[in-house]
Amino acid sequence: MWIVEADFMDYLDVIEVLETVVANVFEHVEKNCIEEQKTLGIDVKRPATPFERITYKQAVEELGREGIPLKLGDDLLDSHLRKLGELHPGFYFLIDWPMKLKPFYIP
Numbered sequence: 001m002w003i004v005e006a007d008f009m010d011y012l013d014v015i016e017v018l019e020t021v022v023a024n025v026f027e028h029v030e031k032n033c034i035e036e037q038k039t040l041g042i043d044v045k046r047p048a049t050p051f052e053r054i055t056y057k058q059a060v061e062e063l064g065r066e067g068i069p070l071k072l073g074d075d076l077l078d079s080h081l082r083k084l085g086e087l088h089p090g091f092y093f094l095i096d097w098p099m100k101l102k103p104f105y106i107p
Contacts, residue, residue: 011095012095015051015053015093015095016050019049019050019051019091019093020049022047022051022091023046023047023049026044026045026046026047027046029044030044030045030046047090047091048090051090051091051092051093052088052090052091052092052093053092053093053095054084054088054092054093054094054095055094055095055096056072056076056094056095056096056097056098057072057096059076059080059084059094060072060074060076062084062087063076063080063083063084066083066087068080068083072098073098073100073101075101076094
């Protein structure tokens with residue numbers, strides 16, 4: 001069990017912690033769950049870090065180039081996030097959201 005006390009962390013520090021946790025889980029599964037991977041027919045590999053950071057503004061602009069009209073200040077729907085996943089395969093973080101869209105859980 002992990003307990004993290006981080007009084008002076010900003011959101012970029014939190015991203016680094018999350019990134020490390022995800023990468024370490026993949027590494028553990030890659031090394032310790034070989035039989036399970038064979039059974040499932042998958043090959044788990046630790047993802048490269050650091051994960052890509054995509055700003056909210058960049059996401060809106062990229063979606064616009066894909067024919068999805070959004071303006072700055074619009075929230076991103078699940079369909080928008082799926083398209084971003086196609087454009088950015090693998091792990092990434094969406095950062096710098098407008099505060100009015102995510103005031104409580106995204107500082």
